[in-house]
Amino acid sequence: MKELVDVPVKGLLLFKSCLVSAEYPGIESSTKYVFDRLGVDYLVSGEQSCCTGMGHYFDLFDQMTTTAIAARNFAVAKKEGYTNITTMCATCYAINKKACSLLNNNRQVINLVNDNAKDSGLANLKYEADSFDDVENFYHVVEVLAKMADRIGDLSIINFAGVKMAAHHACHYYKIDYEDVAGNPEHPELIDHIAKACGGDVVEWYEDRTLTCGAGFSQRYVNREMSLKATHAKLESLKRAGVQLVLHMCPNCQVQYDRYQPVIEKEFGEEYDMVHMNIAQFTALALGGDPLRVCGFQTHSVDLTDFLENL
Amino acid sequence: MNENYDTPKCESLVETVKKSLRTSDSIGIERCIQCGACTSSCPAARYSDYNPRNVMKRVKEDDWSVIEDKTIWNCFYCYTCNLRCPRNNSPSQVAQVLRQMAINKGIGIERLSVLFEYPESFAKLGISQIPAPYIGQMEEDLGKHWQHFRDNLEDIREELGLDPLTIEDERGEIKTLLKGIGFEDRFARLKEMATEEGEDE
Secondary structure (H helix, E strand, C coil): CCCHHHCCCCCEEEECCHHHHHCCHHHHHHHHHHHHHHCCCEECCCCCCCCCHHHHHCCCCCHHHHHHHHHHHHHHHHHHCCCEEEECCHHHHHHHHHHHHHHHHCHHHHHHHHHHHHHCCCHHHCCCCCCCCCCCCEEEHHHHHHHCHHHHHHHCCCCCCCCEEEEECCHHHHCCCHHHCCCCCCCCCHHHHHHHHCCCEECCCCCCCCCCCCCCCHHHHHCHHHHHHHHHHHHHHHHHCCCCEEEECCHHHHHHHHHCHHHHHHHHCCCCCCEEEEHHHHHHHHCCCCCCCCCCHHHCCCCCHHHHHCC | CCHHHCCCCCCCHHHHHHHCCCCCCCCCHHHCCCCCHHHHCCHHHHHCCCCHHHHHHHHHCCCHHHHHCHHHHHCCCCCHHHHHCCCCCCHHHHHHHHHHHHHHCCCCHHHHHCCCHHHHHHHHHCCCCCCHHHHHHHHHHHHHHHHHHHHCHHHHHHHCCCCCCCCCCCCCHHHHHHHHCCHHHHHHHHHHHHHHHHHHC
C-alpha cells in the first residue's frame, strides 16, 4: 500500500493525456493552477507523447510497442530531471507502471526496446534497468492533492456545505495495481478526502460505487448499447443517492458521464440534475480559479452555469 | 509483426496466457477455483452473455474454441475481476490475450478497423484522437456545442495557457520507434486483413 506521506511534491513530470488534451483541457490548466498555488514543483514537457493506452486497450497496439513508447517518455522525464511521472488519467498511470515493470524485470523486453532505439539512431532513448521504479516513480495527480487535502481545505474560498457530491475513482487507478493504491482498494477515498476538506456533503456509498463508467475503451464505439447501459445504471445509482456533483479522476470516465449524460437522458427517457468535473477542476474552483479561464468548464457537455450560480 | 510477444506459440492455452507479455508474471490462471467472483462483479456479465468464470474454465481445459467465442469481445477491460479474484488471476488480462489470438486468425478485424485512425494520428502527432468513423455519431449524440468546441480547441487551449496539441518531435522519433519495434508491419497486416474481409463481404 502506498502512503500519502510518501507521495512526492517535487520533480513531478505532469504527464499529458490525450483525452485531457482534446476533450477537457481544463483538467490540465486546473492541475497547473492548483500545483502553482500549493508550491508543487512540476514540469510539462512538449516532447512527451501520448501513452498509447487507448490504442492498447482498443487491442490495436501490442505490449512491446506500448513499452517502447513508454521508454521514450521515461527518457524525456530523465532528460528534464523530472522523474516522478504524475498522471491526470488512470490509464496513463497503469500503462506506464506496467511498462516500467516489464523494462526492469524482463530481459527480452529491455533488450528489444534498447536495441530498437540504438538501431534507429536514437541511442539517447536507451532505458537503464531500474532507473525508474514502478511504484516509487509513478503517481496520479489525485494522490498529490489528497496528500495536501488539509491545506486545500484551508485555502478554499467556496463554501460547499450542503452540496451533495460523490466520487468515481477510476478503475485503472485502483483495480489494476491494487497493491499500490493509497488506501483500501476495495474502498478508495482519495477524492472523498479532498471534497470533505472543502466542506462538501460527501455521499460515501452509493449502490454502484465500484461499477465501471461504461466506456470500456472500444465498447463505447463498437458496442454502444452495452456501454450506455452500464453508464445508465451508474447515473441512476447516483441519482437515487441525491448526488448533485460527481467528481472524477480520469478523462475517459468524464467523457462517458459528462458527454453521454444528455444522450442517456434522451435515449432512456431520464432526467438528471447532476454535473461532472475532475477533482483538479474542483480544487481549482475551490481555490478561486476562474470557471472558464482556469477550470475550462466551457468544454463540458452538461452545462454548469446553474450549479456554479448556486454556490 | 511482433505480435508473438502477446501471443507466444505454445502447446496449451494456459501456457500462452502465462507467457504473454500482456499478462502479469504471477497470473494465477492455474490457481482459479471457479468461485465466480469475477462473473459476479463483471459489468459485461451484467449486460451481456460474457461469463469470465466460464472463459477461465475453458482456458484451463485447453478448449481452443474459446478464441472464436464472440462474448470475449464484451470485456470492458475495467479490471474489476483482477481486483476481486482471490487467487491472483486476471480474466481481464486473459481476455486481452484471447482477443489477440482471435485477431491473428482474422477474427474481430471489423471491430479494429473502425478504430484505425487512432494509431495513425498517434504516429503523426504523438497524440491520439477520437477515430473518424465515430465523429459523425458523436456529433449527432453530442450536438452543436461539442462540434463548436472541437472546431475551436486550439483557441480554448491557448486561453487556458496550454501549448498546441501536437508534440515536439522534430526528429520523428515516434514514427521511427513504431517502425523499428514492428508496429508499422503489424498495422499494415491488420489493414490488409481488414481489406480482405471487406472484399469477402
